[in-house]
Amino acid sequence: MTACIHRCRPQVLEFECNQNYTKFCRSDYPNQFSCKPISNTVHKDQDQDYDDDLWLKIKDEARSDVDQEPILSNYYFTAILSHSSMESALADHLSIKLSTLSLPSGTLYDLFVGGLTEDQDIVRCVKDDLRAVKERDPACISYVHCFLNFKGFLGCQAYRISHKLWLQNRKILALLIQNRVSEVFGLDIHPGAKIGRGLMFDHATGVVIGETAVIGDNVSILHNVTLGGTGKSGGDRHPKIGDGVLIGAGSCVLGNIGIGEGAKIGAGSVVLKDVPARTTAVGNPAKLIGGKQNPVKVDKIPGLTMDHIQYVNEWCDYTIKTTPINPLNPSPLVLHEPLFNE
DSSP states (O other): OOOOOOOOOOOOOOOOOOOOOOOSSOTTOTTOOOOOOSSSSOOOTTOHHHHHHHHHHHHHHHHHHHHHOGGGHHHHIIIIITOSSHHHHHHHHHHHHHOOSSSOHHHHHHHHHHHHHHOHHHHHHHHHHHHHHHHHOTTOOOHHHHHHHOHHHHHHHHHHHHHHHHHTTOHHHHHHHHHHHHHHHSOEEOTTSEEOSSOEESSOTTOEEOTTOEEOSSOEEOTTOEEEOSSSOOSSOSOEEOTTOEEOTTOEEESSOEEOTTOEEOTTOEEOSOBOTTOEEEETTEEETTOSSSOOOOOSOHHHHOOSOTTHHHHOOOOEEEOOOBTTBOSOOEEEOOSSOO
């Protein structure tokens, strides 16, 4: 095994962070309800020791994996154990994944490691995303497993770097990274979108997020979700997703609409109107469980609990009635009882 090739450090990228996202469980949020932080411990992203412990944990997990599968020793050494920091390892891993013959990994590494090194806010987002996946996805067996293999996590971190390039007006380079992420990982996040911390893309295949979309903190999004526009007009045209939202698989949220904090979008829904905080919207077109006059309130943060079926038994009373077949009209009349009020 050979050590990683030392690359020239790029010039400092003067990133300006515009992600002034509101805190989870805002004090000014009406009808505030109790919630838990991203992890069982209080956020310690300002605590350098805690950050270092996460990287040490990843390296320990890598050594344990090598003990179980010695044939992966070279892979784990190159990807994890030879690096002194998470920033270096992530930049190296992404550069290898996204490189092409005409866009070598060395060039991408210099770009990625420069962004990660010079903007610690990105690094804090990376760590919160990593913890979010480990805590919310039962298929994630370890931090190192997510770090190396989860394309939703990797695609999101590549987006974070491209977003900074977009804010620097380096749009051609940002769009190039977007395209490579789409080709390699199967999710398409426009670099102009704004995404908070503690995000989890579960599976991530088919996720599409438009240019003016905004996603808050502690949001969980499953596969084949679209946060898109409704036509070809420009301007602010994409959804705004509040903190703690859960968006089920196959859902489409279209237009410049708001999904309130702690709301839940059921799988396969098509959302065309605002969804109030702490409510559940399902169907095509999506409607609120309980009706818009008195919607059923979600008592926990769905983006953290990942509960897709709460209140299902209370509204899943859909029935189909048929009339006897009329010989003159062989097609029976089908009457649908609504799942919930408008």
